[in-house]
Amino acid sequence: NAGVTQTPKFQVLKTGQSMTLQCAQDMNHNSMYWYRQDPGMGLRLIYYSASEGTTDKGEVPNGYNVSRLNKREFSLRLESAAPSQTSVYFCASFHAGGTEAFFGQGTRLTVV
Amino acid sequence: GENVEQHPSTLSIQEGDSAVIKCTYSDSASNYFPWYKQELGKRPQLIIDIRSNVGEKKDQRIAVTLNKTAKHFSLHITETQPEDSAVYFCAASWEGAQKLVFGQGTRLTINP
Numbered sequence: 001n002a003g004v005t006q007t008p009k010f011q012v013l014k015t016g017q018s019m020t021l022q023c024a025q026d027m028n029h030n031s032m033y034w035y036r037q038d039p040g041m042g043l044r045l046i047y048y049s050a051s052e053g054t055t056d057k058g059e060v061p062n063g064y065n066v067s068r069l070n071k072r073e074f075s076l077r078l079e080s081a082a083p084s085q086t087s088v089y090f091c092a093s094f095h096a097g098g099t100e101a102f103f104g105q106g107t108r109l110t111v112v
Numbered sequence: 113g114e115n116v117e118q119h120p121s122t123l124s125i126q127e128g129d130s131a132v133i134k135c136t137y138s139d140s141a142s143n144y145f146p147w148y149k150q151e152l153g154k155r156p157q158l159i160i161d162i163r164s165n166v167g168e169k170k171d172q173r174i175a176v177t178l179n180k181t182a183k184h185f186s187l188h189i190t191e192t193q194p195e196d197s198a199v200y201f202c203a204a205s206w207e208g209a210q211k212l213v214f215g216q217g218t219r220l221t222i223n224p
Contacts, residue, residue, distance in 0.1 A: 031210060042214060042217040099144075
C-alpha cells in the first residue's frame with residue numbers, strides 16, 4: 001500500500017517551460033488536491049477534484065491546469081513556468097469530508 | 113465558504129513546557145477537525161483529530177479540545193521535547209465535504 005505517490009521529487013525549469021506533476025493514490029479515495037507551500041508559509045489550495053471527472057479551482061489557480069485522469073490519478077500542469085511558481089507542491093487525497101487526508105512526499109520545483 | 117484562522121504563527125518554548133495552538137473556524141456545519149504535523153522537508157501527517165460530538169480527545173502528550181459554540185479548537189502538547197519542533201496545521205471539514213480547509217500553520221520550536 002503506497003498511499004499517495006508524487007513524481008518527480010525535484011525539478012528545475014527555465015522560465016517559459018512546461019511540465020506536468022503526476023499524483024496517484026491507491027486508497028480508493030474520491031477527493032484529490034494540489035497544494036503549494038512557499039518557504040515558511042502554509043498550504044495554499046491550487047485545484048481540487050471531488051470525484052472522477054470533476055475539478056474545481058482553489059485559492060491560487062492562476063498559471064495551472066489539472067486533469068483527473070481516473071479515480072487514482074490527478075495531474076497538475078504548468079503551461080509556461082514563472083519564477084513565482086517556485087515552491088513545494090503537495091498532492092493529497094481523502095475519501096470524503098470527515099476523514100484523514102494523506103499527502104504525497106512533495107515536489108520541490110525551482111523556476112529560474 | 114469555510115475559513116480557518118490559526119494562532120500563533122510562531123511559538124518558541126523551553127523543553128518540558130506546554131504548548132497551546134488555537135484555531136477558529138467560520139462554518140457551523142464543520143464537524144471534523146484534524147491536526148497535522150509537518151517536520152522540516154517532509155509531508156504533513158495527521159497527529160490527532162476530533163469530531164463535533166466530542167469535546168476533548170487525548171493521545172499521550174497531545175490533546176485537542178473543541179468548543180462548538182465559540183467555533184474554536186485547540187491543540188495542547190505537554191512535556192514538550194525537541195522532536196516536537198515542527199510546523200503544525202489545523203484544519204476543518206464536514207461530512208460529505210469536498211474540501212479540507214487548513215489554517216495558516218504554527219512553527220513550534222522547542223529549545224533544549
